[in-house]
Amino acid sequence: MSEMIVETRDLSMRFGGVLAVNNVNFNLRERELRCLIGPNGAGKSTLFKCMTGLHEINHSNGRVFIRGQDVTGWRPHEIVRLGVGIKTQVPSVMNGLTVWENLWLSARRIHGKNGAYPEVDRVIEELGLQTHMRRNVGELAHGQRQIVEIGLVLCQRPKLVLLDEPAAGITGAEADRLVELIHGINQQAAVVVVDHDMNFVRMLGGSVTVLHQGAVLMEGATDAVMNNAKVREVYIGNRAK
């Protein structure tokens, strides 16, 4: 049986009077692909931020374990150093630097001075960014910036990849390419995808965790979850097909 790579124990997060994450116990095994879905305000992004250190938490919020380490209260850079690649909801790239420079900064920490160059070349080729490599990332379209941010994750060759709404604002063709990329990443790493685009989640396959009002509503295979009446009621509603 493969090892547990992410584990949250009784994780809660409150903002004033709003309980954004309510006692969530989330587990993910090595090389597993899991989609975290739920309607707006379900607590997906908050849970994501608690796991990545983007929200400061302490032991009163519950605990987060990544690759066997209790990372509760750790800063994002410390969590990343455990082999975690993170893509945030809004493309978080260095707009004033070129695509090449962005990728180099990502590759440099893992692969060292000499190893960074071939790694950047590999990722540029894999993502088809050759024509954009000298352009500032700020000049690229939204979808291309999403791809660059995924490139930043790829350069780090992580063991766990957390992607927050990777399909937001991208075209159909780009979505196909993205699914292909995520499946590629999943060959080597466990992947958590936070999204509410049901078609994209279907395309990804894997298992699904549904969040509702900060708590886990259901977990299971994509089809089983999609066909569950309770899920349809709280999430998909009468638009469900």
Place this chain on the structure above:
Amino acid sequence: MIGDAANFSSAGRTHWGWIIAISLLLLLLPAVFDTNTPTLLGIWALFALSLGLMWGYAGILSFGHAAYFGLGAYTYAITSMNLGESTAAWMLAILLPAFVAALIGAMMFYGRISDVYMGVITLVFSLIMAKFMGATAGDAYSIGNARLGGFNGIPAFPILNVPGDPSTLIIGVPLYYLVVCCLIFCYLISRWVLSSAFGRILLGIRENESRIELLGYNAPAYKTAIFSLSAAMAGMAGCLFASWAEIVTPALFGLGQSVEVIIWVIAGGLGTLMGPVIGAVLLGTMKLLLGGQTFIDNSLVIGAILVLVVLLLPRGLLPTAMGWRKQQDQRSVSRARNNSMRRRTGERRQPRATAGQDKSGGQS
């Protein structure tokens, strides 16, 4: 795999030709001009460079950078008075501001203080230093042989001397050369820092600090380090200023000094190393020239210049000039390309015309 410098263009490049030419000019300057004013301008340029490095490349704006300039000056004055020679005082004048900046920087950056509050903290630190030093009149405020002297400051401390030889003073032209060497040294150190992985990570922090953290870099550590390096340079400038002026006063920590250096950096060009140097030399010269007249207040003119620069040249003098030159180059390249295309088209047309003439010639 492509060359490193070519790939990493955002850090700027070392233009060795320009550096050598400017260095030669600066070295020959004493043969033509009195060095008193150029020495002061060089010190200001070094001070501006220290802020320009930190602000332009790491995105950290200190509203109280004069604190480290003043700290360097006071540290030098107090230490040299106690030791009777300048070598240890010189080193301490660089190390103490660096150390203090590292403490304040660590507190701000690890404490995740936002940019606005960071500006307030740096400003308040500078004002506290000015206020404190101004309140040190009387014998009770002495460090060893050095009386801090309140608003009157500390006069008559030993000026810089050749290391190990307190009797050989560095004054006049030698002080000018020392300032030039310090300026070039700090410029080259800054260039080296920017071309290193450390400098590139700083650029990343300037662009998107949270992304740099998500790549696994400890951003507060990098920011603390550059803050400390910048303070060390400001301290060096303060030490040189103390030796040039032969007196240090609380005004060195003042708000005016902090604001002036910000204006020099903005006017010269943020995000370049030469820009702040140029800004300090040009605006410093203007300040000195305006200081000789009583018709209009000096600070009004400097303020008006800042407003004009922000409105007309928002990127500053040097980046605007560089942009203009790049545009000219691109125009001349496209003109040359058009000319060669026209020539080639003409060459292709000519044989046809000749053939037509032959035909008509044949017909006739």
